[in-house]
Amino acid sequence: MSDISSPAVAPQQQKKSFYQRSRQATLDSIASDTNYDWLFQNIRFFLEYPQQVYLQHGSIRTDDELEQQLKLLWFKTIEAAKVFAADDEARQYKLVAWIAAARARENVQSTTQDPFEADGGKVMWRDLPFFKVALEEAWGGRASLSKDAWTNLNAFVSRLAAVTGMDLMRFGLETIREALEEERPIYPTGDGGDTGEKSVADLLPAALLWLKHTHSFMSTRLPPIERAVKDGVEPPSGCGESVAPGDLATADGVSRNGMSLTRQTFWRRRLFEIGECSGDQDPTAKDAHDFAKRMGTWPLHWPSDLRDVPGYEEPVKYDASA
Numbered sequence: 001m002s003d004i005s006s007p008a009v010a011p012q013q014q015k016k017s018f019y020q021r022s023r024q025a026t027l028d029s030i031a032s033d034t035n036y037d038w039l040f041q042n043i044r045f046f047l048e049y050p051q052q053v054y055l056q057h058g059s060i061r062t063d064d065e066l067e068q069q070l071k072l073l074w075f076k077t078i079e080a081a082k083v084f085a086a087d088d089e090a091r092q093y094k095l096v097a098w099i100a101a102a103r104a105r106e107n108v109q110s111t112t113q114d115p116f117e118a119d120g121g122k123v124m125w126r127d128l129p130f131f132k133v134a135l136e137e138a139w140g141g142r143a144s145l146s147k148d149a150w151t152n153l154n155a156f157v158s159r160l161a162a163v164t165g166m167d168l169m170r171f172g173l174e175t176i177r178e179a180l181e182e183e184r185p186i187y188p189t190g191d192g193g194d195t196g197e198k199s200v201a202d203l204l205p206a207a208l209l210w211l212k213h214t215h216s217f218m219s220t221r222l223p224p225i226e227r228a229v230k231d232g233v234e235p236p237s238g239c240g241e242s243v244a245p246g247d248l249a250t251a252d253g254v255s256r257n258g259m260s261l262t263r264q265t266f267w268r269r270r271l272f273e274i275g276e277c278s279g280d281q282d283p284t285a286k287d288a289h290d291f292a293k294r295m296g297t298w299p300l301h302w303p304s305d306l307r308d309v310p311g312y313e314e315p316v317k318y319d320a321s322a
Contacts, residue, residue, distance in 0.1 A: 036091060039080045043095070046073035047102055050116070050124065067118050067130070074134035078153065082145070086155035086209060096160045103128055103164060128166075135171055147202045154206035158213040165217070169259065172210040173240035179207035180270045181246025181254075186277050186284065200274055201284040208291055211267070218259060219298065226261055226309045253310070261311035268295040293318055 050069055077095065084091040105125040107115040119129040135157065142150055154175050161168040179200060188199045221239050228235040235241070241258035248270065254263045275289025296316030306312070 036084075039076070039083075040094070043073065043076050043080060043098065046076060047098060051105075051108060063116070063118065066116055066124075070118075070124070070130050071134065074128075074131050078134055078138050081156035082149040082153050084152055084156065085148075086151045086205070092156055092159060093163075095156060096163050099128070099131075099160060100164050103166075132168075135168070139171055139174060143198070147205070150203070151205045151209065155209050155213075158210045162213040162217060167238040169214070169217070169238065169240035170243055172214060173243035173258070175203070175210055176207045176267065177243060177246045177249075179203035180267050180274075181249040183247060186274060204274070204284055204288060208287060211291060211295070215298065218264065219301070222259060222261060222264070223303050223306060225259060226306050227303075229256070229260075230306070230309060261309055263311070264295070264298070265311040265313060268292050271295070 046069060050066055077099065081092075081095060084095065086092070102125045107123055107126060116124040116129075118124075119127075119133065122129040138153060145153070154172075157168055157171055160166060161172065178198070184197055184200055184203075186200045188201065189197075221236065225235040225239060235258070239259040244257050245254040245263060245266075249263060249266050252266050252269070254260065254266050256263070269292075271288040271292035275285045275292060277285055293316075296313075297318045298315070299313060300315040302312065302315075
């Protein structure tokens with residue numbers, strides 16, 4: 001005789017409940033005691049579980065369950081990235097190396113099953129299905145993140161972009177736009193509360209990490225972009241072309257979405273402006289001013305036939321003492 005007071009829970013609901021509990025357990029563990037070893041072990045398990053159990057061992061695969069496992073893996077990865085300090089290169093690069101190694105597996109070889117495809121045809125592991133979905137969720141909730149968590153997360157993603165060449169510049173441009181291209185107070189006003197407007201000081205460290213880690217990528221990709229625009233053809237994709245310039249950049253003459261030389265030149269001018277807002281001992285002003293000087297060297301190897309494009313400035317020798 002069935003117990004009508006305890007209705008059966010559908011398997012789909014049970015799975016959903018399990019993954020919700022797993023996500024919450026990760027957050028609770030981090031909040032109560034940040035055990036880095038536990039975090040790494042957890043992520044490593046979720047990197048190997050689909051590989052070994054679902055495919056290598058010929059188990060009957062449930063695509064929905066595999067999808068949830070991948071989503072949970074990326075959730076745990078991003079939550080770990082938020083707590084690994086931006087300057088903790090050992091832990092940050094260990095996480096980057098694991099994701100890069102998973103991606104390098106390309107298609108998982110199996111004698112019994114086809115490679116797993118999901119998230120719009122992305123192949124595990126080559127395309128890291130659902131990874132960008134997880135990043136979009138994290139970027140969508142950035143208003144609630146602390147300065148440290150936002151900086152740490154951007155340190156991880158910018159390093160991952162630099163190491164792997166993955167198409168992640170959309171996230172970088174959104175971070176830089178918030179810090180440098182939008183009208184906002186330089187310093188916290190103290191009256192905005194937890195949901196108040198972020199200041200430049202809150203957002204600048206994350207933006208500078210993108211400029212630092214992806215400078216080589218920008219230097220490589222910008223000339224083909226500007227040459228394509230000059231020749232009237234479609235520029236290369238994968239350079240944040242969906243990210244429109246912010247109001248300050250637009251007012252200064254930046255008209256194109258994505259990466260452009262005029263946009264990069266605006267960033268340098270804006271950093272100088274921020275650097276002049278306070279004394280030399282102020283960390284925000286000092287960091288902005290110093291990086292603006294470093295950016296003056298970036299056009300050093302700019303192609304000679306593109307020196308007439310908008311935004312080009314002659315390179316300036318970097319002088320740390322100036």
